Amino acid sequence: MTASLDIDAYIDALPSHRLRQPLRVPLAYQESPWPLLRAYNGFTGEERRRGGQLIGWLQTAGCLARPSRCDICRSRERVAFHSESYYHALRPASLCNACHMALHKRHFAWDAWRRIVGAHAVNGREWWAITPRHGLAIAEHLRARHGWAAADIEHSPIAPLPDAITALLPGNMLHHSRIFTP
DSSP: OTTTOOHHHHHHHSOOOOOOOOSSOOSSOOOOSSOOOOOBTTBOHHHHHHHHHHHHHHHHTTSSOOOOSOTTTOOOSSEEEEOSOTTOTTOOEEEEHHHHHHHHHTTTOHHHHHHHHHHHOSSSOSTTTSOOTTOOOHHHHHHHHHGGGGGOGGGOSSSOOOHHHHTTOOSOOOOOTTOOOO
16 A cells, blocks of 8 residues: 555645634744654654644644544544644644544554544545555655755745744744754
């Protein structure tokens, strides 16, 4: 499945969220006391933290609605955002804790993951239904096409935010060693 999966089509299948005008302007990105996460889909822990900071800021500002229902099972219990592509701030999935954990455990619990997919897929083309067992090289694919500028999610060449929102972003996002900031 992985070899034939078109990464651009996979990204296009991810949910797409619309931004609203900010209701308030948080003066800083939230800083986490937790260690960086491991790499996922080729995104480093640093990139995953940065993506979380941006999504958190957009939610706190009122630009991005908080998730309320799991995209997979439709549960309203403990729903949060999950990113498959940390360079696409407006394409996080809404997942309940159970589906989120099953998604991340699919590498070694594939049969359990496929049971969830079988129980909830409508047409089999949902992003989560076509997710391969061992992940995708999404970050590498995007960097090959756009260079390291793809990682600059505040000024993204692939998923730009509106200028009116970009102008309000704080300056304390976790540093990325591969992005030059003037």
